[in-house]
Every structure is written in C-alpha cells, then in structure tokens.
Amino acid sequence: MKHAQKTFQRKITSASNIATFAAAFVATSAMIVTANASAADPVTVVSWGGSYGAAQDAALFNDASKNSGIEIIRESGASMSKTCLQVESGSVNWDLVVTGSGGSAAAAAKGCLEKIDYSVVDVSDFYPNLYTDYCVGSDVFATVMAWNTEKYGEPGSEGAPSSWADFFDVEKFPGTRAYRANNVDGALEPAIMADGVPPEQVYEVLSTREGKERAINKIREIKDHIAVFWESGAMQAQLMKDAEVDMSTGWNGRFDNAAKDGAKVGYTFNQALLDYDCFAIPKGAPNKEMAMKFLAEVSKPEYQANLPFHITYGPTNKKAYEITTASKELVESLPSHPKNVPLMSPVSLDWYAEHRDEALEMYMELLSE
DSSP states (O other), X not given: OHHHHHHHHHHHHHHHHHHHHHHHHHHHHHXXXXXXHHHHOOEEEEEOOHHHHHHHIIIIIHHHHHHHTOOXXXXXXXXXXXXHHHHHHTOOOXXXXXXXXXHHHHHHHTTOBOOOOTTTSOOTTBXXXXXXXXXXXXXXXXXXXXXXXXXXXXXXXXXXXXXXXXXXXXXXXXXXXXXXXXXXXXXXXXXXXXXXXXXXXXXXXXXXXXXXXXXXXXXXXXXXXXXXXXXXXXXXXXXXXXXXXXXXXXXXXXXXXXXXXXXXXXXXXXXXXXXXXXXXXXXXXXXXXXXXXXXXXXXXXXXHTTGGGTSOOXXXXXXXHHHOOOOHHXXXXXXXXXXXXXXXXXXXXXXXXXXXXXXXXXXXXXXXX
C-alpha cells in the first residue's frame, strides 16, 4: 500500500513538473512569437516632406495607425527611382511608398511593384480610374500654372494669365519662371499645349519622338527665363512665399497652403493636368502583408474626408464627400470637384508607362545644357 502511494505521488510530481514545464514552454513560445511579430509588424511608410507630408500625417497616417494598431515608421524622400534601385539591388527596406500615378505606372512596367491585393484593400467606393493593379489612389491633385498676384492680378481678372501659352509668353508676361527639375512628370504637357496642341491631342503628339522634341524645344525657348528648377512641392511653395519667381508650375495644394502662409499667389485650373497620387508597395517589401492591411485602412473614407482640411487635394474614395464636414467653398476648390474637372486634362498612365524613360532622358539632356 505504501509502495503504491509513493508510486502515485511520484506520478503526481512528474505530471506536475510536466505541466509546469509545458506552461513555461507555452509562455516562452508566446513571448518569442510576440517578439517576432512585433519586430516584423512596423510598416515603413515613405512620403514627401513639407505641407503634403504633414497633411498625410494629420489626416491619414496617425489616426490609421492608432485605430488599426499597426505600428508605422514614417520616412520622407519617396521616389520610384529609389524604389526600383532597392528592388534591383535586392535590399528593399520600404513597405508603402507614396508616388505620382505616372511614376507608379513606369515602376510597375519595370516590375518594381507588388500587385495590390483587392481582397484586402476595398476600392468598391473609389472613383473609376483612380487605382490600378499596382497602385491605390490617395488623393486627386492638379499640376497648375501659378503666379504672383501682385504682379499679374488675381485669377480671372482682366489681363491675368489663363493658359500655358501665357506661361511661355515672356513678352506679354515678362518675369522669372520656375519649372520642374530631375523629373519629367508634368513637364512636357504644358509645353506642347503652349505650342498650340489641343489638350485632347497632347499624348498622341508626345507619343512620337518628334512630339517630345517639339515640347523640349518649347521649354528651351524660355530656359533663360527659368530662374529656378524646383525639386519638390515644398520648394514650389517657398519660391512663391519668398516672391523669388513670378510664375511657377506646381501642385495646386502646395500653392493654396503657401497662400494661407501669406504668399501672393494664384493659379488656374484651365489646362491643368488632372492627376492623382497613390500608394505602392515595392516588390519584395519586408512587411508586405501588414503594408497591405495598412493600405486598406488609410483608403477608408473617414480618413480621406479629413485630407482637404490640411491640403486642398480631393479624395479618391467618393464616400468621403458624403461624410466630410468641409464647407461648400472648400469642397468646390478641390480639383476633383465636378465644376473643375472639365477644365483640365487627365494624365495618361499608358503614356507614362511606355514613354517616360525616353522623355526623361531627353528632358535631362535639356537641363544639362
């Protein structure tokens, strides 16, 4: 009986030890899994600086991260060229990158981007043509002609500039200009329209080498009057705030924010390029799945509805217009508003996918002259 009791006690002790070990193992394993998940979870989100980056942080990224529980690491300096370099070198460290639609089209054609998983990212309420297989629209903007209103008058006033032909007419509108540097996106279209090509024929003409040369030569005509070649949206705004140039190409929201800061600047949507920024995921992104989930979160209308309060770019999710508390005046100032869209020319992603490399090479040769 005593022997049986001791045997039973040993079994209990052994079972207890096994249970204790098992519990410890499970706890340790959970800690390891949690640590590994924590290490893999932060999504590196790369955008631009200045008022645009600040607007995205305030309207999209901060709240989306908080509400979804997805930790993010914010960086500036977004570039599809840098994205492709990372992919080609096999050392990708970005997860979600903000880019222009044309840049994403060219990068996708080179195989630099992951396909978007639309079973995760819901675009059922998006406007048509504001997302592709490789890019999800974040906002709608316009590349416009802006000018110093003290020198040339308020938009719509008698004698004020109203077309790209006016931008390139240095006799009728004498003064210094600013134009895009190091990137051909939105650079050739204004020049070819200024040379008399109707908006609806712009990409047909620019699809030939002769058409590209025609646009390059038009820019060459005023190159001596281009005091600054701007490199970023923040630079566009600063040039107008400091009255360093009299006219500049650039993005409508940057000029609106510059005006809020006291710049004497106006612009027109007439002949502007209607475009959109978007989110892309580099091929081989280290946190691809989590990046896709974060992209799904920031694409929701409740975040996009907040963006116009920080920068005058329109939502790509049409439900954002239904829930926004923005004033009628603010909503009607957005490039995607129905009254503004007919004035502009939509950017052709097909053209950028096929012709961007050749156009960029030709444009860079002009800048190096």
